[in-house]
Amino acid sequence: MSHAGHRDDLLRVEDLTTRFYTEEGQVNAVESVSFDVRDNEILGIVGESGSGKSVTALSAIDLVDSPGKITGGEVWLRDAELAGEFRGDKPEAVDGDFVDLRQLPTGVRRALRGPKFSMIFQDPMSSFNPSLTVGEQIAEAVEVQRRASANPRSTRSRTQGYGLGKLLVDSVVPGRKYTSDESHERAIELLDQVGIPDPVERADEYPHQFSGGMLQRAMVAQALAGEPDVLFADEPTTALDVTIQAQILDLLRDIQQEQGMSVVLITHDLGVIARMCDRVGVMYAGEVVERGSLEAVFDDPTHPYTQGLLGSIPDVDDPAPRLEPIEGNVPNLLDSEMPDRCYFADRCPKAMEACLEHPEERAVEGDRRHTARCVLADDEYDPERALDESQFEGGDGE
Amino acid sequence: MSFDVETDEVEYEGSLVEVEDLEKYYYENDTLFDRVLGREPTAVRAVDGVSFEVQEGETLGLVGESGCGKSTTSETLLGLREATGGSVRFKGRDVFRMTGSERTEFRQDAQIVFQDPFSSLDPRMTVGEIVTEGLRIHGLAGGEERTERAKDLLERVGLSARHADRYPHEFSGGQRQRIGIARALALDPEFVVLDEPVSALDVSVQAQVLNLLEDLQEEFGLTYLFVAHDLSVVRHISDRVAVMYLGKVVETGPVDEIFENPQHPYTQALLDSVPRASVEEYGRRGGTLEGDVPSPRNPPPGCRFHTRCPHARDACTKELPPDYDTGERHEAACFRVDADHEYWESEPLPHASETGEGTSVGGGIADSSD
Numbered sequence: 171m172s173h174a175g176h177r178d179d180l181l182r183v184e185d186l187t188t189r190f191y192t193e194e195g196q197v198n199a200v201e202s203v204s205f206d207v208r209d210n211e212i213l214g215i216v217g218e219s220g221s222g223k224s225v226t227a228l229s230a231i232d233l234v235d236s237p238g239k240i241t242g243g244e245v246w247l248r249d250a251e252l253a254g255e256f257r258g259d260k261p262e263a264v265d266g267d268f269v270d271l272r273q274l275p276t277g278v279r280r281a282l283r284g285p286k287f288s289m290i291f292q293d294p295m296s297s298f299n300p301s302l303t304v305g306e307q308i309a310e311a312v313e314v315q316r317r318a319s320a321n322p323r324s325t326r327s328r329t330q331g332y333g334l335g336k337l338l339v340d341s342v343v344p345g346r347k348y349t350s351d352e353s354h355e356r357a358i359e360l361l362d363q364v365g366i367p368d369p370v371e372r373a374d375e376y377p378h379q380f381s382g383g384m385l386q387r388a389m390v391a392q393a394l395a396g397e398p399d400v401l402f403a404d405e406p407t408t409a410l411d412v413t414i415q416a417q418i419l420d421l422l423r424d425i426q427q428e429q430g431m432s433v434v435l436i437t438h439d440l441g442v443i444a445r446m447c448d449r450v451g452v453m454y455a456g457e458v459v460e461r462g463s464l465e466a467v468f469d470d471p472t473h474p475y476t477q478g479l480l481g482s483i484p485d486v487d488d489p490a491p492r493l494e495p496i497e498g499n500v501p502n503l504l505d506s507e508m509p510d511r512c513y514f515a516d517r518c519p520k521a522m523e524a525c526l527e528h529p530e531e532r533a534v535e536g537d538r539r540h541t542a543r544c545v546l547a548d549d550e551y552d553p554e555r556a557l558d559e560s561q562f563e564g565g566d567g568e
Numbered sequence: 569m570s571f572d573v574e575t576d577e578v579e580y581e582g583s584l585v586e587v588e589d590l591e592k593y594y595y596e597n598d599t600l601f602d603r604v605l606g607r608e609p610t611a612v613r614a615v616d617g618v619s620f621e622v623q624e625g626e627t628l629g630l631v632g633e634s635g636c637g638k639s640t641t642s643e644t645l646l647g648l649r650e651a652t653g654g655s656v657r658f659k660g661r662d663v664f665r666m667t668g669s670e671r672t673e674f675r676q677d678a679q680i681v682f683q684d685p686f687s688s689l690d691p692r693m694t695v696g697e698i699v700t701e702g703l704r705i706h707g708l709a710g711g712e713e714r715t716e717r718a719k720d721l722l723e724r725v726g727l728s729a730r731h732a733d734r735y736p737h738e739f740s741g742g743q744r745q746r747i748g749i750a751r752a753l754a755l756d757p758e759f760v761v762l763d764e765p766v767s768a769l770d771v772s773v774q775a776q777v778l779n780l781l782e783d784l785q786e787e788f789g790l791t792y793l794f795v796a797h798d799l800s801v802v803r804h805i806s807d808r809v810a811v812m813y814l815g816k817v818v819e820t821g822p823v824d825e826i827f828e829n830p831q832h833p834y835t836q837a838l839l840d841s842v843p844r845a846s847v848e849e850y851g852r853r854g855g856t857l858e859g860d861v862p863s864p865r866n867p868p869p870g871c872r873f874h875t876r877c878p879h880a881r882d883a884c885t886k887e888l889p890p891d892y893d894t895g896e897r898h899e900a901a902c903f904r905v906d907a908d909h910e911y912w913e914s915e916p917l918p919h920a921s922e923t924g925e926g927t928s929v930g931g932g933i934a935d936s937s938d
């Protein structure tokens with residue numbers, strides 16, 4: 171593994187694949203997705219609804235619940251200590267300082283949530299238990315982290331089932347005062363750190379007493395409780411108004427830099443990506459169809475889907491006369507309906523005969539770190555070889 | 569630009585739609601039980617004295633963040649909610665006093681497309697029935713004719729005639745929004761309120777629907793009130809823009825003026841906040857406004873923006889700024905536009921960091937150079 175990576179890699183996800191087994195059939199939510207997260211960077215994952223971007227994040231930190239299942243792939247985390255621990259028992263799960271989390275026992279994997287990975291979600295309201303004060307819930311996250319680092323197998327959280335609480339696992343008598351004064355103080359510090367005014371008073375308030383923006387800050391505070399190395403932020407500002415979104419994005423950047431952590435920012439908003447991210451992966455139909463530096467993807471997009479996305483958004487600084495949308499609709503990812511060709515071919519204005527074979531991820535000419543799952547990465551569009559529409563019976567543009 | 573007024577009956581002066589001092593209050597703590605307990609009802613001033621006009625053939629963008637009252641404004645001006653005060657004129661006639669045939673006519677001439685393509689279509693009706701329901705209610709076409717009309721409308725909005733017999737759940741979000749648009753067009757309206765029509769859609773589909781709306785406007789000579797929170801979309805589609813904050817319009821003007829020469833500090837902050845999809849955006853800080861929008865239950869006195877405005881001074885807390893002319897058909901409700909206002913002598917509020925000098929805005933009435 172290590173030979174292909176970048177020296178600052180912290181996390182390397184390889185060929186991650188997640189399926190959902192629903193009544194309608196098997197849904198290929200994440201299809202052989204690879205990306206890497208470097209030290210101290212913000213990696214963006216952008217896609218429309220149904221592109222698999224959220225499930226990709228959940229899969230990377232092993233939070234996929236039934237009827238979903240991770241069916242393949244590797245998640246290599248750089249952790250010298252862990253690597254040392256497993257080098258003898260499980261040599262195949264260790265590569266240098268990297269450990270493949272997918273090969274580790276569940277308990278060990280879970281104990282990494284908090285200190286290694288944390289996550290914030292789009293809707294802070296559903297991430298907090300409405301009947302506990304915000305301070306208590308953050309203190310609890312602090313407590314869970316402390317206990318987890320002391321004994322990975324004995325933690326239970328009353329915020330379980332509420333967003334981040336899902337990250338935290340198991341076993342304390344309910345009803346007992348659970349958080350120590352120390353954790354409570356730490357919670358107030360965290361609230362202060364994320365810019366909540368009067369943190370001492372606000373800590374004693376309930377989630378419904380917080381505005382959307384303030385609750386989003388509180389969720390960031392909760393996520394920071396374990397001092398994670400990688401924070402996954404799934405549409406963290408989508409539910410917020412634009413002036414509040416701007417505050418939260420500034421906050422995320424400040425926190426990322428102060429803590430020296432890495433952030434994986436998942437969003438549908440190309441503007442948010444451009445403001446925040448060093449590198450970008452574009453997802454379509456469960457696949458990463460293009461990835462590279464912000465400049466490579468935005469200024470030199472290779473995949474026609476990336477080009478189409480960029481052409482679809484109106485520009486606040488320039489009232490372009492006409493938008494150039496991508497025709498048709500996003501596919502539904504049902505395995506039985508997934509064709510064995512490029513998934514974008516039915517909407518692609520440059521589809522050629524070669525696209526009838528499912529393209530591998532390949533480097534874009536001239537830039538090894540810029541890749542696309544598209545024949546155009548190393549070939550030119552040739553109208554002579556173009557596919558005509560009749561190749562796709564029952565397209566959904568109708 | 570002038571437009572031929574294509575009505576057979578009414579001649580009117582002024583704009584197609586004229587909204588004046590529109591108010592819509594909701595009351596909380598106003599149940600019988602609350603009254604028994606002697607609780608005072610609290611007024612939520614969702615729309616608090618809003619005025620603007622929409623000219624025939626144009627698109628007016630009504631933009632603001634959630635809770636600013638933009639959707640309530642549009643629903644109230646159509647008479648879908650009862651106004652607390654103010655008036656709305658459609659072709660010169662007072663909408664709230666219309667009766668009989670006048671009212672029926674207005675109900676045909678003015679239509680609305682809602683944000684949520686999932687909840688705004690009756691799941692038990694076929695798409696054909698949904699699209700032509702207005703025709704049925706108004707007794708305008710029956711049987712064969714109605715079916716034909718449904719098919720025409722569906723094709724016009726980019727669906728297929730075959731879709732008339734299907735049900736809404738069989739369609740994607742973008743397709744459902746097309747159905748909602750076809751429904752609004754069935755009665756040949758002149759004026760269509762588009763209430764966040766693309767905000768539930770993915771960007772690739774959003775662009776399709778925006779293009780469709782533009783085509784339909786041109787083809788049928790429609791007038792649009794486009795209500796949205798997304799400034800990029802508003803810039804793209806509007807001819808003129810009205811910006812709302814806490815139940816009031818704070819700035820109106822031609823679209824390029826609003827986006828290139830905004831006069832109100834709130835408009836400026838909104839524009840600053842928007843993340844641009846280009847590499848130059850990288851690392852830019854957009855959080856120029858602190859704090860949250862205050863509750864419309866208890867709006868701040870004076871200028872409603874003073875609790876967040878980076879230029880706020882003591883004078884802003886005392887008096888509500890009137891709409892100042894700042895250029896051709898460009899108005900802004902901020903004292904900074906008035907070079908002689910006592911604002912300039914009063915003390916900056918504690919949260920307003922700078923002194924108010926040396927910024928690009930205010931300090932006199934802007935020259936209207938076009």
Ligand code: SF4
Pocket residue numbers: 473474475512513514515516518519520521522524525529543544545546
């Ligand atoms: S592989 Fe072919 S069909 Fe797919 S995106 Fe590239 S050019 Fe288009």
Ligand code: SF4
Pocket residue numbers: 832833834871872873874875877878879880881884889901902903904
């Ligand atoms: S009147 Fe005062 S508070 Fe209101 S926008 Fe102008 S400067 Fe700001």
